[in-house]
Amino acid sequence: MLVWIGGNFRERLVGWIFRLPDAGGDPIDELQRHDLIGPAALIVLGVLIVGVGLFWISWRTSDFRIDRDAVTVRRGVLLRTTRTAKLDRIQGVTISRPFFARLVGAARVEMDVAGHDANVRLEYLSGGAAEELRRDVLRLASGRRAEEGTGGAVEAPVTGPALVTITPGRAIASVLLSETTVVLVLVAAVVIPGMTALGAGPAAAVSFGPVLIAAVTVAGRRIGRNLRFSVVATDDGVRIGAGILSTSNEAVPPGRIHAVRIEQPLLWRPAGWWRVSVNRAGRIGGRRNAELERSIAPVATTAEVLALLPHLVPALREGTPLLQAGMVGTGEGEDFVPAPRRARWLRPVAWRRTGFLLTHDAVLLRGGFLRRHLTIVPIARIQSVALHQGPAERLLAVARIEPHVVSGVVHPRLGLIDRPIAEALFTDLARIGTTARSSDVSHRWAARPEEASA
Template sequence: MTSLADGDWHRLHPASPLLRGGIFVFALLGFVIANLRERFVDLVFGIPRESGDPLDAIYEGGAVGWALLIVAGVLLVIIVAFSLSWRMHTFRVTDESVEVRSGILFRSHRQARLDRIQGVNIVRPLIPRLFGAAKLEVSVAGQDANVQLAYLGSALADGLRRDILRLASGARQPRAAVPGPIDPGQLLPAPETDPPGVGQPGDLVAPAGNRRHALNDYASARVGEFLAPELDPDAAPPESVVRIPVLRLIGSIVFSGFTVFVLVGIGAIITSVIVGGSEWLLIAIFPGLIASVGYYVSRFTKSLRYSIAGTPDGVRVGFGLLTTSNETLPPGRIHAIGVTQPLAWRPFGWWQISINKAGHSTNDGAAGQAATTVLPVGSLTDVGKVLELILPGFAIDEQRALVIRGLTSRGGNDGFANAPRRAAWLRPFSWRRTGYTVTAGAALLRRGVLSRELVLVPLARLQSVGIDQGPVRRRLRLASARLHTVTGPVSASLGVIDVDEAVRMFEAISAGAVASADSDTSHHWSLVPAVTATVAPAPGSTAAPAAATEVTS
């Protein structure tokens, strides 16, 4: 373990207060610099200033000294507040939990249990990357239970993530400690020996050449972080399992529901101006259309450099160009998988994969979508590769063929128990594709004809299964079924199914869920020699104790 996971309390990066709330300081400095620039131009070129300038009023009233004193006092208060905030914000990682203490007047103590961790996400926003800092977020099961460490040194955040995942896997034997203490606030890990040309600690003043050498090293490190791949070469394969071509990414954004909204807005403008002559509607809608350009640019940049790969501690998903994010999903934290294909994507053969998990990151996922989107857009082959990572049992050819039929088949005798013909009274278009099957420790639900969808639920993660029948379905001898999982974008339900088939489904899935839960050991994946991130099923979290606690005083 690194010295950050030794059970002692540590502080964050010294620039953390500035990075978290220093935008106001930057705005104040920008205002002062802009005014000084104008005054410099006035002084050099003799351009008269307009009356009513507040700085002129202060100067003419002889209150320059008081103004400078007030500015100095405000800056001093800000510096003292930032310093106290940094000193009072500490964290520690033990064998059982991650704890964070913060607050000056009102103290807060948050604790996240390691056995309830649903994912560990490292986000590197653009400005903190200039300081060599990153935000580490531990996602745990529960409402508003996540724990954030904002900010740590970028390299130290990667090391701490490995330590947290190792402890969460059930391993308790520490690795060899890193020689010497590591300060979490340093910009770069301290080298074991001084590099050539750098002054010794006892030197009072470093030579100018050494200072230039250190500055060049710092600049090279920042450039290296900007160009480095999102996947950690020490923890993940060097190549992503799936790559999203730029043209496919652009096409998926253009052929989306938001584009329909934009086209409707453009049509309304044309109609109002040309036909009705209502220019006021143009004024109301046009700014929104301009903002939509920013939406497209944001989705595009957030999807660049997308990567997904298996690691010994789970599936690693990364993305982002300027602000990067990569999250590790430990084995067994995925409760449901939804593979969908909107109608506009069908000619291109594109699909999207979303998941349900007990904890959710507070940061957006790939393409600016929810953090539960693990594949923004991909081909049928890409879908198979991702499912092999998060549900490795489907690497078998027969199961892979079953998934393909669940995605593309129009119904019939294809391995699924489908809804009967009389279900057309309630589902006139999609009754042929409404069906289910159970295989390899997972239940597969298929539905939808305009927007195709296949839902996969690991039986070990299933919370309950229910079937119900209203008066109309009772008349048609139909029922509806639902597999209950944690809340998320994936809904594991069937609107219509034969009533006798619903009973068989209830019994088969109930028995399979009990058997899968009894044999599941992936919550302590490091204790099972054969289990890795690419072969482990996902553990449940519904019967575990509270994920996180917070005490405020």
Template sequence: MSSEGQPAVSGQALSSTEEVPWKRLSAKAPVAALVPISTVIGRMLLTALLPTYFAGERGLPVILWIIVSVIALVMLAAGLYEVATLSYRVVGAQLEIRSGVLTRSSRFIEAARVQNTEVLQPFVSKLLGLVEVKVETASGGKADGHLQGLTPEDAQALIQALQAVRGEASRVLLPGESSADERVLSEARLGDLLLYGATALGVGVLAVVLSALHEITETFHKLLLPWMEKHWELMAAPGMGWLAATVAALAGLFGLWLVSGARAVLRFHGFRLVDTGTHLRAVGGLITRRQVTVRRARIQQVVLDEPFLRRMLGFGSVEVETAGVRTGKESSERAELLVPVVPTTRMPELLREFVPDLPADIDALPLRPAHLKALLRARIRAVVLSVLVAAPATWFWGAWGALAWGLVPVQLLSAWFDWRFQGWLVTDTLVVVRQGFWRRRTTVVQRARIQSVRARQGPLERGYGIGHVRIDVAGSQVVLPSVGWEEAQSLIDQLPGRRPSRGARLPG
């Protein structure tokens, strides 16, 4: 746990802690922190530049530019000074970190509470021969301890000291290092990452592409327009508008694939997942090399993500979560460890590395289906959503808008597929939940990690006598498919009270 202060201790204990010297970051740490601190300050002060869009040709007054520049320089100097003066030490069973300029803060992190350690090596740090270490507990949010600008030797000594407190004795490896006795569980080649990126198109990627296209159009339209008028006469001819639209759509789709593939390569280039015995270590990244070490005993949830397109191509992704909670909105951003590309044939083998109680074939699990009345509820919702889209479209666009009524059978069919492939199973040690058809996600939760269980009923569910059960673990939650209300009540009583028995396994 971390805190901003600590109660007074006896004189004997105080003298024992004072015997442990404080350690500082490398002298080159401020140089390594220059880029990230400047980036944060730039984002904070960006709003100060927005009035230039409304100030016309006059721009901002000189005095405002001076004030903004002074504020930026002061913040930059304060940030660099904080990095230069940060100190840390491991005393007994705690990691102590002191930082701050005007306001001094002391953080105390119990080594026994550490869930994961993450080692980063951004591009600038790599040039300087430095690394960053993040120490994560179950408190959630940002890392409790973030030490930027450590030498490799100091980083190894810090992680080894934390492991020694927990009674662990394993060799600490930094990004780029390997051991002869480690067992490789998964690797990702360049082609696999490009395929992973091409099938991971999301809103974030779309926003990046649209922003880039907007900037290019605004900046270079005077250069592009003459070239387009000269070479695209055929597309501008009457009746050829469909060809221009098709080319534009294909170009946009190609741009999405390109950006998404580049993001995947930047994040996972050279990805390797290795087993070191008591820990799992994942390393990857092109510009910023990232290494995450997860203790096997701390794994609380494993998610197998298999969108439809990836299933057709024969692979999926695996997300591993511990109690070291993250703040990402997407589940893959919250996961402490993400294996981007896992061939379908190797999924059961890899899942058993994370959850030994799983059987050899996860697809053969005797999952219980969702309640039949849940299908009726899903169909009603599908029809309502389709009408809300099709009715305004018909009003505004007439016959062309009436084509939107075709969403009704499509949504009904999609609702049936989603209901048909839902399932759940509760055993002595695990809870298994499978949901979705187009984006199938299979979640495996360790029952020993369950924090709370609750049952809920919506207005339609109350009329049908069904409900759903939500299982909460540290920083995450899993919702079971709809079940009868009496069964939901029984699950509330059953799940928290059961704890894993030694040697218990799934049926079959």
């Protein structure tokens, strides 16, 4: 508990302390000496009033409108801007509550749209209004018809089961079992005895101090984030919640996920934990959300991964055995196409795990022996496909396939595929890609088929 409180408050405290002018010692003493307490207090009060007034004006002059196709936000006092985003282009809707806003029950709604600085922001609403707005946006974007006669009355929120909830034990253990910790311990185990042998033990221990403090801070922050992390299934995609003092809750509609990677560091294997990361076109500014975007589930159990993946990639709804084969299998199980035996010259160990599976709407790329990983790319989201072959691969008649997706932390690729098979996969992905895209209706995920194409 103390660790995360410390981790969150530290930045704020440091900023607070260092922002004070330090000319001539304590500024309060200086003011007292010149008998300026009264004027100074007035100035501070004036600035505060003007600030609050400006904020209030800008808040009063912001408004928004949602219709069937688009959401429009107007804001600004001197410089009026009107921003309109088409509903089928919305990649996600986030409700965030920064700490101070949360104290007064206010929330910020942000709709992410692909493109640099293209998000539609609305700040600040009351918590209830923010939830209602998000529900409306998602309902209209889904193409689901509002029931006639209810006059757009809000339906009960349709939330499903929690897909990922991280227990405190797992949150802490997963961070302690990370590669960073191992490297740190190894370095400490080698460097400190080494230096002691050279007669510089205390110096080594002292020099190690800052590294340790930094590592503990980072670990503390990660644990803190994991502690309040949750993924919940709804009819309109998944909702990812995170944060302790400042919270955010992001709704990701179906079909907005361009690639998923699940991986298992070696130390997590006994516990059966996995990290799930995704690539998305929308991007939300801000430090916390950058972390959020990196992993959709920082540490999930195998069962949670199996429950979560079908919500991220609808094509995997019936595919639990496939996923299990992809996560832990080797060789040919569940129709995976393995790497040929001769590929062991290039990857002596990992070739056993290397393989792919092409389903009707997704391609699964499996690899990694010590650090197992599985990348899933919905075919309708592939932008282009590449096949690569270097000199060694040429000799062994293998090739590497790369489905290109929007940029992010996941880089889908799979080497060591038998060349004719790789060429066939390339042809298939290029061909299925065209049909999967034209029949893809996930931009209006809940509409009846005949409306979806409209």
